[in-house]
Amino acid sequence: MLGPPGSGKGTRAHIISELYDLPVITTGDMLRTAVAEGTECGKIAKSYMDKGELVPDDIVNGVVRERFQKPDVEDGFILDGFPRSKGQADALDQILEDNNIELTHVILVVLDDKVIVERLSKRRSCPKCGEIYHLESKPPKKQGVCDVCGAALIQRDDDKPDVIKHRLEVYAEQTKPLIKKYRDQGLILETSGVIPMDQLRDHLKELLG
């Protein structure tokens, strides 16, 4: 899944995972878990994540490489939020080659920066189960409480306006150039980030054939 922060990569990855019974490898979640557990990687990652910067390639590549040791990737997987830089794309090429895996699609989610800022600043997340809400389009039933697990909802530090703007700059500088690489390989499938939730499943089914 490729696309700016807040474009809906996670939502789409989740639906595709259900449609095709594939595990989702979400680097953002893996890094947040490392931060919560207070591991060495987590401590380093936190300082970058709080500022909306990319966590250094060697850490992220290491986390992803380790994830590929698990047997559940054997029949396919969805990468959500990785690669995000040239160094990561090179590492992914190497991981795929080492594991004799072929990349079949790169789904590019396209969304306007203005919509992203609006969407992310009203996003609330459950720190316990990962469920995502939006104050207007998907509010929790009870204000501030997760519908799924009852935990108190939070606004991620990096979903605050200044940090969002910086994340968009980082995306434009470091991640956007990857679009050309995957377009040249004929792998890009483009999808809009504003498709209504109730149409998303059918849309993705059609997109992936």
Ligand code: AMP
């Ligand atoms: P996300 O939940 O995908 O928006 O990621 C949240 C934050 O985690 C990003 O702003 C980065 O600081 C960090 N992060 C997630 N994935 C990566 C990655 N592939 N490379 C570097 N940093 C990442």
